[in-house]
Every structure is written in C-alpha cells, then in structure tokens.
Amino acid sequence: MPENILIEKDGTVEIITINRPDKLNALNKQTIQEIGDAIREADASQEVTAIIITGSGTKAFVAGADISEFANFNSKEAFALSQQGQHSMFDVVENCGKPVIAAVNGFALGGGLELAMSCHIRLASDNAKMGLPEVTLGVIPGYGGTQRLAQLAGKGKAMELITTAEMIDANEAHRIGLVNHVTTQNELLDRAKKIAHKISRNSSVAISKAIKAINDGYKDGVNGFESEMNEFGACFETADFKEGTTAFLEKRKPNFPGK
CATH class of the missing domain: 3.90.226.10 (2-enoyl-CoA Hydratase; Chain A, domain 1)
Structure with a gap:
C-alpha cells in the first residue's frame, strides 16, 4: 500500500x-x-x-x-x-x-x-x-x-x-x-x-493514439506527422473504429469496447 x-x-x-x-x-x-x-x-x-x-x-x-x-x-x-x-x-x-x-x-x-x-x-x-x-x-x-x-x-x-x-x-x-x-x-x-x-465517453483506443501522436511531435528525431499517419491508420483495425463509424451511420451514440 x-x-x-x-x-x-x-x-x-x-x-x-x-x-x-x-x-x-x-x-x-x-x-x-x-x-x-x-x-x-x-x-x-x-x-x-x-x-x-x-x-x-x-x-x-x-x-x-x-x-x-x-x-x-x-x-x-x-x-x-x-x-x-x-x-x-x-x-x-x-x-x-x-x-x-x-x-x-x-x-x-x-x-x-x-x-x-x-x-x-x-x-x-x-x-x-x-x-x-x-x-x-x-x-x-x-x-x-x-x-x-x-x-x-x-x-x-x-x-x-x-x-x-x-x-x-x-x-x-x-x-x-x-x-x-x-x-x-x-x-x-x-x-x-x-x-x-x-x-x-470517447474511444479510449483513439485517445491513446492521439496522445502518442501529439507527444511524438515534441520528440527529437521523431516526425510527428509520420506518427500521426501511422496512428491514424492503426485506428482502422480497431473495434472502436468499427463501433464509432457504425454508430454514426446508424445515428446513435457509440458504445466503445475499448479495443
């Protein structure tokens, strides 16, 4: 403790x-x-x-x-x-x-x-x-x-x-x-x-990736724009992205699984 x-x-x-x-x-x-x-x-x-x-x-x-x-x-x-x-x-x-x-x-x-x-x-x-x-x-x-x-x-x-x-x-x-x-x-x-x-209320997976991309923009030797592109692309393989886009198209609030 x-x-x-x-x-x-x-x-x-x-x-x-x-x-x-x-x-x-x-x-x-x-x-x-x-x-x-x-x-x-x-x-x-x-x-x-x-x-x-x-x-x-x-x-x-x-x-x-x-x-x-x-x-x-x-x-x-x-x-x-x-x-x-x-x-x-x-x-x-x-x-x-x-x-x-x-x-x-x-x-x-x-x-x-x-x-x-x-x-x-x-x-x-x-x-x-x-x-x-x-x-x-x-x-x-x-x-x-x-x-x-x-x-x-x-x-x-x-x-x-x-x-x-x-x-x-x-x-x-x-x-x-x-x-x-x-x-x-x-x-x-x-x-x-x-x-x-x-x-x-938002996607925990997307938030985590956004934090990484923002931080990378302040790190020596790291291209923040490249990091953003990589994290953006990775979002498309997540269950949160599927739920978020489906909820949008169905005009309802998303229930993000956090995966």
Missing part, C-alpha cells in the same frame, strides 16, 4: 491525491515512485479511462522537491536522481495512454510544477501560485522543467520565468498557456472530473 498518496475512483476516473500535508506535499523519492507506479497500474487497467492528480489540503498541489534528500549530493548522484525521477514518474505521466489531468490547488513550485507540466491537461484554482525557483538554490530544474515549460509557454517566457525564479498566479498561467482552465478552489476537482468524464 502506498504511504504518500491516496487513490480513489469516481466511476472510470481515478483520482490520485498526493498526501504529505505536513510537507506541503513535497516530492521525495518514495512519493515519486508511488505516483509512477499508480499511473502505470491505471494505464494498464481496463476500468480506468482518465486520471486526475491533485494535492491534499488547501495550501499546495506540490510545493517542490524534498531538498533534504539531495542537499549533499555530488554531480553523479544528482544526475542519477534526475534520471531516475524522469524515468520513474515524469515520463510515465507524460506518456500514459490515459489522459492525465493536473488539478493544481495552491502552490505548484519546482518539482510540483514539473509534475503538472508532465500531465496532459492542467486546471488551476484561483489561489494557485506556480514557478520554478531552482536558480535561487544554485541549481536548475531537473525534472523536465527547462523543456516542458518552453514547449507550453514558449522559449522566451520559459527563459524569463526560470532565470528570474518568478512565481506567477493562476490567471497569468492561463494567459501564457500553462494551464487550460482557472476555477475557484471549491470547483477545482469537480471541473477536473467533468472534463475527465467527458473524455471517458
């Missing part, structure tokens, strides 16, 4: 809550591993169609990484920490075949913002504060922050936010494309669930 996260279901939507309120839900190695394991299990489950990640309490989504774990590391140990974190959680979230929605409540700093950015869709409560303050500690973001922030907000904005260590509010995050929606804190989880359930 995981110690630092809570897992619950809302129909076919799985909700993962990071539960270290005394540490403002800071990411330590154990929490990173637990989240990664939970995402892998949800991705493999036939019963889960979408995933929401949020933080417990009202103060923080994730206030950052647990600095006490690596304050005395050397360069080799730090490289290994970054590599292991990427492989065990951040890349797992980004490449999950089920849509992963970040419901950002309160602070999302450092590794917390990096986790949110690895998700496919981001919602923020109107009290959210986001930033990558690593340069104030003499280090840079090590869990994908330099790459994903530039992809989402553009190179110039990423340069500014990372080098100034500026913290921005939810409205500014929405303006620069860092989050999809801003809600009140009371509405945050319900809005995330509403989006997740809307996703769940």
Whole structure:
C-alpha cells in the first residue's frame, strides 16, 4: 500500500491525491515512485479511462522537491536522481495512454510544477501560485522543467520565468498557456472530473493514439506527422473504429469496447 498518496475512483476516473500535508506535499523519492507506479497500474487497467492528480489540503498541489534528500549530493548522484525521477514518474505521466489531468490547488513550485507540466491537461484554482525557483538554490530544474515549460509557454517566457525564479498566479498561467482552465478552489476537482468524464465517453483506443501522436511531435528525431499517419491508420483495425463509424451511420451514440 502506498504511504504518500491516496487513490480513489469516481466511476472510470481515478483520482490520485498526493498526501504529505505536513510537507506541503513535497516530492521525495518514495512519493515519486508511488505516483509512477499508480499511473502505470491505471494505464494498464481496463476500468480506468482518465486520471486526475491533485494535492491534499488547501495550501499546495506540490510545493517542490524534498531538498533534504539531495542537499549533499555530488554531480553523479544528482544526475542519477534526475534520471531516475524522469524515468520513474515524469515520463510515465507524460506518456500514459490515459489522459492525465493536473488539478493544481495552491502552490505548484519546482518539482510540483514539473509534475503538472508532465500531465496532459492542467486546471488551476484561483489561489494557485506556480514557478520554478531552482536558480535561487544554485541549481536548475531537473525534472523536465527547462523543456516542458518552453514547449507550453514558449522559449522566451520559459527563459524569463526560470532565470528570474518568478512565481506567477493562476490567471497569468492561463494567459501564457500553462494551464487550460482557472476555477475557484471549491470547483477545482469537480471541473477536473467533468472534463475527465467527458473524455471517458470517447474511444479510449483513439485517445491513446492521439496522445502518442501529439507527444511524438515534441520528440527529437521523431516526425510527428509520420506518427500521426501511422496512428491514424492503426485506428482502422480497431473495434472502436468499427463501433464509432457504425454508430454514426446508424445515428446513435457509440458504445466503445475499448479495443
């Protein structure tokens, strides 16, 4: 049983809550591993169609990484920490075949913002504060922050936010494309669930292929258009495609088998 996260279901939507309120839900190695394991299990489950990640309490989504774990590391140990974190959680979230929605409540700093950015869709409560303050500690973001922030907000904005260590509010995050929606804190989880359930009505097979094609467009050495063509063609061999097109022609709602 995981110690630092809570897992619950809302129909076919799985909700993962990071539960270290005394540490403002800071990411330590154990929490990173637990989240990664939970995402892998949800991705493999036939019963889960979408995933929401949020933080417990009202103060923080994730206030950052647990600095006490690596304050005395050397360069080799730090490289290994970054590599292991990427492989065990951040890349797992980004490449999950089920849509992963970040419901950002309160602070999302450092590794917390990096986790949110690895998700496919981001919602923020109107009290959210986001930033990558690593340069104030003499280090840079090590869990994908330099790459994903530039992809989402553009190179110039990423340069500014990372080098100034500026913290921005939810409205500014929405303006620069860092989050999809801003809600009140009371509405945050319900809005995330509403989006997740809307996703769940569509073909899970097609959604998984769409996620892969979109992600491939941001990978070095991968032609996103080629990936789209391959995934598009593969859809035609699926039971979901047969059901979707048949339902359309018969003027009824599809009942996708997820195969």
